[in-house]
Structure formats: structure tokens, C-alpha cells
Amino acid sequence: MQASRRAFFAIRPSAGTPAVRPPWALAEAAFLEKCTRCAACLDACPTHLLVKGGGGFPVADFTPGQAPEGCTFCGDCRRACHDGALQQVDGQPAWSLRAVFGETCLAARNVVCRTCGEACEVGAISFPPRLGGVARPQLVADACSGCGACLADCPTQAIRVLPDSSHSIATQGAA
Numbered sequence: 001m002q003a004s005r006r007a008f009f010a011i012r013p014s015a016g017t018p019a020v021r022p023p024w025a026l027a028e029a030a031f032l033e034k035c036t037r038c039a040a041c042l043d044a045c046p047t048h049l050l051v052k053g054g055g056g057f058p059v060a061d062f063t064p065g066q067a068p069e070g071c072t073f074c075g076d077c078r079r080a081c082h083d084g085a086l087q088q089v090d091g092q093p094a095w096s097l098r099a100v101f102g103e104t105c106l107a108a109r110n111v112v113c114r115t116c117g118e119a120c121e122v123g124a125i126s127f128p129p130r131l132g133g134v135a136r137p138q139l140v141a142d143a144c145s146g147c148g149a150c151l152a153d154c155p156t157q158a159i160r161v162l163p164d165s166s167h168s169i170a171t172q173g174a175a
């Protein structure tokens, strides 16, 4: 993996942004208190999304090539955790991540591409027509689970999975 690619996907803890904990993780302070760094969740994850992060605590690693399927929300990590660091709470989603389209998106450069839309099984990426321009991916935020499955096939690695408050770069702005 090239250093530049790692830097672009700043969600990786080594890049200095907050770590993305496994799905169903407690709030950060409580998580750090409960997690014993036993790595049982890493071993249980069938997609290999979970890796050791800073201090040996588990993180979700959305670096392209790490886990092409992303998170399937199978729950194996949660069931493997016997220390209470990963807990399902009724009515709460596994996490609040969402796909974000970056400025290298081909459609943002007027090149037709719908690869991410085809990869998203829940239809969370739409391509509204644009007068005089190529349709760009637009997230249906309520439908996006932050699974990361759309990242793997993007030819320009333009997609990241970030906390819900982040904004799309490529799909904003003038037509």
C-alpha cells in the first residue's frame, strides 16, 4: 500500500484522525475503559475489516484492499467480545458512518461512471440528472449504513466512509 493512499484515507488512525471503532462500540471513553485489547473481534471478523489500531485497540480499516466487502453487520465481532466493549442498543445503529464522495470522483470530472451505485446493494447512491453535465453520485443518507462496500470498486478511490456529519465534496457546488 502506497503512503499516499494511506494518507488520503485519513480515517485510518495512523493519519491522525479519530479512530473508527468496530460496530456497536461504546462511546470512546467507555470503549477504552472496557476493551481489553484481546483481539477476539479481529479474529472473528470474516471480512478482515477490523485491525489493531493505536495502543492495540481495534479499529475498522477502510483502506482500499483491506476489506472489499466492508462490514456486513454480521455481528460476529460483537458476539466475540466478552468484555462489554461492543454492545447492541435497541433502536441504535451499529455506527453513524456514511459514504463521502471526494474530488477525484470521475463523474465530478464529467466522466460517466456509476460503479459505486452498482456496488451499493441497498440503493443508497443515486445519480440525479444534471443539465449540461454528467450525473454525479448523491448519497441517500438515510439508506447508507456506512458499510464501505462501495469503496472497493471505485476506479479513483474517491470514496471514504466518515462520521455522519461529513459532507460530500464532489456532489456539492454548481451544476
Ligand code: SF4
Pocket (backbone or CB within 6 Å): 022, 023, 044, 045, 046, 047, 048, 049, 050, 070, 071, 072, 073, 074, 075, 076, 077, 078
Ligand atoms: S459486524 Fe461482522 S463484518 Fe462487521 S466488523 Fe463485525 S465481524 Fe466484521
Ligand code: SF4
Pocket (backbone or CB within 6 Å): 022, 034, 035, 036, 037, 038, 039, 040, 041, 042, 058, 080, 081, 082, 083, 084, 085, 086
Ligand atoms: S473483543 Fe472486545 S475487548 Fe477484545 S479487542 Fe475486541 S472490542 Fe476489545
Ligand code: SF4
Pocket (backbone or CB within 6 Å): 098, 099, 119, 120, 121, 122, 123, 124, 125, 143, 144, 145, 146, 147, 148, 149, 150, 151, 161
Ligand atoms: S457505504 Fe454501503 S450503504 Fe453506504 S453507499 Fe456505500 S455501499 Fe451503500
